[in-house]
Amino acid sequence: MSKRIIKKIAVLGSGVMGSRIACHFAGIGVQVILLDIVPTEAKESTNKLLRNKLVNDSLQAAIKSNPSPVYTKDAVKRIATGNFDDDLKEIGTCDWIIEVVVERLDIKRALYEKVEGFRKAGTLVTSNTSGIPIHLLSEGRSEDFKKNFCGTHFFNPPRYLRLLEIIPTPDTDPSVVDFLMNYGDLYLGKTTVLAKDTPAFIANRIGVYGMMAIFGLIEKLGLSIDEVEALTGPVIGRPKSATFRTADVVGIDTLVKVAKGVYDSCPNDEQRNVFQIPAWLNKVVENNWLGDKTGQGFFKKVKGNSGEKEIFTLDLKTLEYQPRQKAKFASLEAAKPIEDLRQRLKMLVSSQDKAGEFYRHFHYGLFSYISNRIPEISDEVYRIDDAMKAGFGWEIGAFESWDTLGVEKTVQAMKAAGYPVATWVDEMLAAGNKTFYKVENGNTLSYDPASRSYKSIPGSKDFIILENYKDKTVWKNGSTNIYDIGDGVLGVQWNTKMNSIGGDVLAGISKAIEMAEKNYKGVVIANEGANFSAGANVGMIFMFAIEQEYDELDFAIRAFQNTMMRCRYSSVPVVVAPHGLALGGACEMSLHSDKVCAAAETYTGLVELGVGLIPGGGGTKEFVLRASDEMHEDEPETITLKNRFLTIATAKVATSAFEAYNLGIYRKGLDEVVVNQNRRVLEAKKSVIEFYDSGYSMPAQRKDIRVLGRSALGALYSGIHGMWRANYATEHDVTVAKKLAYVMCGGDLSEQTLVSEQYLLDLEREAFLSLCGEKKTLERIQSVLKGGKPVRN
Template sequence: MNRIIKKVAVLGSGVMGSRIACHFAGIGVQVLLLDIVPKDLPADAPAIAKNKIVNDALQATLKSNPSPVYDKSVIKRITTGNFDDNMKDIASYDWVIEVVVERLDIKQQVYEKVEQYRKPGTLITSNTSGIPINMLSEGRSDDFKKHFCGTHFFNPPRYLRLLEIIPTKDTDKEVVDFLMNYGDVFLGKTTVLAKDTPAFIANRIGVFGIMSIFNSMEKLGLTIDEVDALTGPVIGRPKSATFRTADVVGIDTLVNVAKGVAKNCPQDEASAIFNIPAWLETMVSNKWLGDKTGQGFFKKTTNTKGEKEILVLDLVSSNYIARSKPKFATLETAKPIDDLKTRLKALIAGKDKAGEFYRHFHYALFSYISHRIPEISDDLYRVDDAMMAGFGWEIGAFESWDVLGVQKTTEAMKAAGYTVAPWVDEMLAKGFTSFYKTENGKKLYYDIASHSYKNIPGTEAFIILDNYSDKIVWKNSNAALYDIGDDVVALQWNTKMNTIGSEVLEAVNKSIGIAEEKFKGLVIANDGANFSAGANVGMIFMFAVEQEYDELDMAIRLFQNTMMRVRYSGIPVVIAPHGLSLGGGCEMNLHADKVCAAAETYIGLVELGVGLIPGGGGTKEFVLRAADEMHEDEPETITLKNRFLTIATARVATSAAEAYQMGILRKGLDEVVINQNRRIAEAKRSVLELHESGYTTPVQRKDIKVLGRSALGALYAGINGMWRANYATEHDAFVARKLAYVMCGGDLSDQSLVSEQYLLDLEREAFLSLAGERKSLERIQGVLKTGKPVRN
């Protein structure tokens, strides 16, 4: 059956329902969002009164930060209504998603109404996280059961990429296959097929991990601050670590899931771990449930000086106390190690309390996941996919076990009193020493049933550059160029925050040269958390402080020339950004033949924040685009002013959709890829399309219209007004005037046509002069020390 989803009905407008509705609207689907009618309303009450609950919920969601939508304009695709008057409207909808309160009786009442109006063949799914899916469809018609299953989104749906698909024994295979594909391609999700077991996959493993940590911290005498220091980014987990995550999720939710597993999984060999500690029961009874009640493991308060601070709960006294900064020798040794896999080995080998914690933490986790196969999933890769997409783990648990060595770690686990499932021993006995391996750019997983390695289903459309380690064409200490097939190469670099320094610039130039000689085109992308946080400001600071202005001038010229090489190479260059793409990273995208951006791309020219202007061709490119956008029917300065303000306010797009509005992405040329895992494959496809269409090197522009003094005066006046109104500091205004000077083409008496090189020279001169300013250096130093610029 060829299903097309044009209209989706979401039943229930709470936190999850409203956000699910927003995510569907964000991908272009028409959404009907329904909820109950407020109590005690007369039958003839107006629609605005009947829809108060749903409308208030949607408005609250739209005000939340971070935003649940890529672009505020998509809200027009959401229609609200109520169960009494509008349930009949679902007859014309392609998919109905139930997101009402977690009570079986209420859900079944809703399904009874749904069945009255739903047309045969319509998808009907539940977002439940705690009720067995098979129980939900009891008593329904055969057609309902065939088209019914669980679709468990994680909150917030826009940002957490996991979507668990949980079929019942009656669900049609066509429905499951469709949802697995739709979630991947259209919703941008990592879709994981889960069995109908308590808490499914991610919450089952995730809550075990948290409860296991609670158990270990009591045995080792660790504090909340110490545990969060040990379980955050240092081991490839989110900054929220353990206890902050619990506060965000809701401590009552955590306790409910743990109690549900303890009650409904009597066969779980680690069921004792799910017993709720007395101090956690006390928190629940006190309504200390985390962010939703204003306090949990942490509490925001104001001190005697009127300053905001965050206190932490002392589990012994149940009092909130000042936070401490933990120190462990193992952490101090491991933190400088950039590569996570190498860092994990150092952490697990620690000789202090931290090392002991890491061993118990990993051994317990590895033991647990081994015993959950095949209970919650037949395939081990699904467990890793669920944890990475649902809980933000950088690598999965089975992959971590691989990193530490399966044979070696299994022996250590047994010596420490931990068990592994029999299939692990059987795997090792048959000579298979890892859960994953790579062949020909594809990641294979160990299939327990066949005792062999198999391709991970659905990943045929993905290109993961780390899987091409045997296909390296060229490399230096910070970057590698991979042959990704079909005569296309891909460049990836690996520096802190993927910043761009001399070795990265060398790699870009070398890669273009190799591609021009032997390949059809080049993709620039990476598998890290971000595309690039920009140029290496540490190098800029060093040159400026030591007054090595000739060296700095050469470095800027190299950056500019490299960006121009990206634009004017002999082969198509396509960039696939994701995450942060700031400053120099943004400038590289501005010069690409095409950009295939992940939907979650946060891109912008942020140099004004550190007292500089974009010096790698970004200012030039905005002037060029402004000139091309000028229309006879509007003042020419309007377009230039808008471009100027984007740079002057260091504005960053909060999504790829917003990057179009800001003029960073080009409509009709650049594209957005909803599923981040598909962007490199899309970029490769674009390279081949450009090549096959007869790609020719563009001609450098010499016809860029600049406005000179007429626009410069207007921009100066605006800057002065911002400064007088205290919206900008004196140094902000000083830097903004330098930017205005460049964007107007200098102090020209009249409008003129200039070349790209003319603008690059102006841009470089302004950058150099600002790098010598004390207040700019203070801002750069602030970023280097704290990650935030000084506002001076």
């Protein structure tokens, strides 16, 4: 068949999922028409606004939702709205039609019949259903419709949850499946997982099993909701929403519906009874305590004695809400200092307190269940892990966890505890294969039960997983590893708390550049933590400042500045590949690289003002340099500088990599956004090679930066004073902002002057040092270290 190009899509149904799917497509540049029914009260009206009220209200609700469903606000302009009665003919101009209407087979089939009247041959038609067998939906449709039809199950919210399950029917053309797998990965930024047309598909089948199994363990082990939340959150690599908070967000009625669906539709599921709804859960649904959508579920916000809102937890025995109780398990306390998730998991599962007992029962049950789902819901182990990581936010998949705990050892313990495993696992072990995954030459192989051998994961050559190059380590220190990632390129990765940047990390980056200048083409800086980096190690700054070790502090700031300048001025290209949080010093690293290959979900900014400091690793200097380059004759010179100043002074953070262009952090035409974050390291490596092959040469340090001196300084001081008078800034904010303004204007110069980068770096460092001596700055840093947020003083 001819190559498909998706220029325009139609989304049929504007509910929570439909409107947000429309927003996500618009966010990647696709034209969208969003359609829904005409409200009953407008059926006889000719007023288009009234007839489109439902769809327009739904879209506006999506746009106003937090977090935003689009990468930039401008994306919404690509969405047109309409209704099924007046505008269904518009689908004839579309390349892909996505149905997201109410979960009723008769309604979907009736809509498809209308779609056939307007759809052009060859157009994709997919359904986002999660509760109706996909093959039933296309019954009675034309051969062309069936050939181009399948399930595309997005997870909510579509922009942020990266799973897209592709569910073909027996009639789906294999080329359609291939196209959707590739499009979802490359353009939508998804982990696309091929799923079978089985109840709840892959992620919900395993995820809901896990939640229902936990509900059973609550009664068995006498645990409270607060205890379960502490046990099943980030400590084992799961989201902060853990178990019960996740249910509140998703909707407790939705959870119950999926569980009942599996129970009713899967009579041969060996753990079918796990999906039976406990009496207390039925009571919660009867009370209409469905979670966030009804204002209360397993948690409820109430007014405390002080008048402020507090979160209360449901007591499952009395079904009354009580103040939250901090969980107390010795093993959890012992696990806190262990940064490495896999080591932490081993420790927790082997613990001898009630927490350890919970973890053993939970993991043994989970491992037993997933082993028996092959080949029922998937032929491959990696698809199950991919689905759980992308759909439920697990840091490591279930089979990966099993590998971590030792497959053979765990199977023995499982059988002793009454948890059987599928025959294929016993056969795998008997043949001498001890793990579900292994790495060869940087490539991850997955055990294939059907062929009883290891196979390369399809598409994995498009990804570089730095951890897979451990055997290619060419240098390391306490926090940082430098890997040879092939083709003459070095990769730098570090592992610290929140991936903060301290002395070891700076030393590792400098060492990588030094090594590359001798024997390699260039350097990629990236890591695979939950976030790229929360910035410089403020704990170290606080320690030096509180002990008045100003010489040490001066040395540390110089080291940071020098390393950033090494990223800019080296004889080899340096490319940074951030994702997640890339704040403060991590943003400065991007500012000084030859190129940034950022994941779309990168949240970056110079946030130092929040802790009473200014960017001290070259960030202030770089914004002045860029402002100088952006100044032009037909606008007041202070406008560009003022905009740059406000971005730092208000600690603005880009809410996506695309927004970072608007803040002047990423450079249009040079820096690149990679929608699928799994691809960013490979893209960064390609960029290094492209720079090298095109004859890369080290740029010259700048000595022609125009600073505006006293004239601009007065204007900025006036603006700062205005913010203070309007109560937008505290007195200490004013102190810090004035220091920032002084540096950005080049000091108290009588006239415009051309200065060097080093001149600005020296001003920046002096201002940073002086602010470290301010009591209120230290109070802010201390509050961040203790509670994660700066105090407003």
